[in-house]
Amino acid sequence: MCELLLKMENISKSFDKIKVLKEVNFELRKGEIHALVGGNGAGKSTLMKILTGVYKKDSGNIFINGTKIEINEPKDAKVNGIAMVFQEFSLVPTLTIAQNIFLNQEPKNRLGLIDDKKCLKKAQTLLNSLHIDVHPEETIDKYSVAYWQLVEIAKALSYNSKILIMDEPTSSLSENETEILFDFMKHLKEKGISIIYISHRMEEILKIADRVTILRNGENVLTQNSSSLTLEQIIEHIVGRELEHAFEWQKRDIERKEPVLKVKNLYSKRHNLNNISFELYPGEILGVAGLMGSGRTEIVESLFGIKSYDSGEIRINNKKVNIKSPQEAMNAGLALVPENRRTKGLILDHSVKDNILLPILKKLKEKLFINDKKGRDITEKLIKTLSIKTEGINQKVKFLSGGNQQKVVIGKWTAHQPEIFLMDEPTIGVDIGAKTEIIELIRSLAIENKSIVIISSELQELLAISDRIIVLKNGMVARAINREDIFSEEELQHAVQKG
Ligand SMILES: Nc1ncnc2c1ncn2[C@@H]1O[C@H](COP(=O)(O)OP(=O)(O)OP(=O)(O)O)[C@@H](O)[C@H]1O
Ligand SMILES: [Mg+2]
Structure with a gap:
């Protein structure tokens, strides 16, 4: 489990002279779920956008399996097995699951036409291998959002990706829908896929992540095994100070006479x-x-x-x-x-x-x-x-x-x-x-x-x-x-x- 897959070294990035990433180091092991956390504007999405070729870094190096690679555009990320699942769904509700997975990369027959049968077969194989229990011939709108998320991941993995980046995937999921996603992530991990997981839901991090990296104001302030961290420590590093507990409920007296x-x-x-x-x-x-x-x-x-x-x-x-x-x-x-x-x-x-x-x-x-x-x-x-x-x-x-x-x-x-x-x-x-x-x-x-x-x-x-x-x-x-x-x-x- 300790095999190093990805290394981002001294990554810096500025927008209009404002430095949003300052020599950030980030590592990902094979088959690891690595949580990337930090306050709003800490630089998480920017770091991931550099990894996926959406933004170009100003300086720093990226290595995969020890080899230095250049990522200048999204295509380069794909070639290197890096995929990102976006928070806004890219699925078309009225298309079938198979059509959604292979949208814009449809299998073609000899005449150059879209081969629906092949598409369906490939989708079924992919879904089976990922243990996603949906029917690829059905339209996606028949399924709940948790399954949209899974299909979205299947789509990202259809390129044989080895690294999966998830930027706040659970923000629209309820607790039991999140469980479905987590079970699936554990399964991906067993298959040797590495996951970078961004979330603001603190309790999720200790539940799912093997390691945690915390960014604050564009700097890596901590990378550590999650088993040796407490929730309070994580929060303190994110915020940069101790946080009084605002999650404590206080009973208030409400006069319930005339409703507004x-x-x-x-x-x-x-x-x-x-x-x-x-x-x-x-x-x-x-x-x-x-x-x-x-x-x-x-x-x-x-x-x-x-x-x-x-x-x-x-x-x-x-x-x-x-x-x-x-x-x-x-x-x-x-x-x-x-x-x-x-x-x-x-x-x-x-x-x-x-x-x-x-x-x-x-x-x-x-x-x-x-x-x-x-x-x-x-x-x-x-x-x-x-x-x-x-x-x-x-x-x-x-x-x-x-x-x-x-x-x-x-x-x-x-x-x-x-x-x-x-x-x-x-x-x-x-x-x-x-x-x-x-x-x-x-x-x-x-x-x-x-x-x-x-x-x-x-x-x-x-x-x-x-x-x-x-x-x-x-x-x-x-x-x-x-x-x-x-x-x-x-x-x-x-x-x-x-x-
Ligand atoms: N295209 C851009 N132009 C100018 N500034 C940008 C651009 N993209 C990001 N920034 C700035 O870079 C900083 C880091 O933003 P980023 O989106 O990486 O934060 P984040 O950690 O993902 O935060 P959040 O948790 O709120 O999503 C922010 O201050 C943001 O305003
Ligand atoms: Mg973000």
């Missing part, structure tokens, strides 16, 4: 909502748990006017509302922190400041001129409170790291000061330090008497901040539980699985 939001029998055939009813009280944090596809995102999108519903009633401060667009939702006092920040939450080509001020532009303009100083102040304050890592308020959002983009989304809605926050996986892709900051931020919003609906597939997080939790199953509220009546994470997980 009342949802009654929300039904949508198309979006699979089956008579959802719940109430949200002033100052309350309501957690929403449930498996992928249980209707979590559909509820908040229906409330926010993105998705339509067939019947049911929504009341805000006891007034019936009929919200048909996000603008109407905002006017009614709602804000949505969406699940997919890249496509739904941000204008990537605009600056941090423009994104943060977007929802309140009208308010600022009402004073007859765009109040630039005020806008700058608001932005600067939010950058500070949320510790957003950016070169400044005018930096384009597309150049921020994943987690920092997420903070901008949250920041923009905080500036808008709505009465009700709908948050769909607000800490996805956010590092452990920032996660605790976001949890604190949500708590302080609740103390200011704002009401929050928060969806999360991380049960530990839900248990830390919710006053009450509803568990969804098949588009229905299967259970509504007061936080003080839940005694363990296992109990909640059981409820999520069984309903």
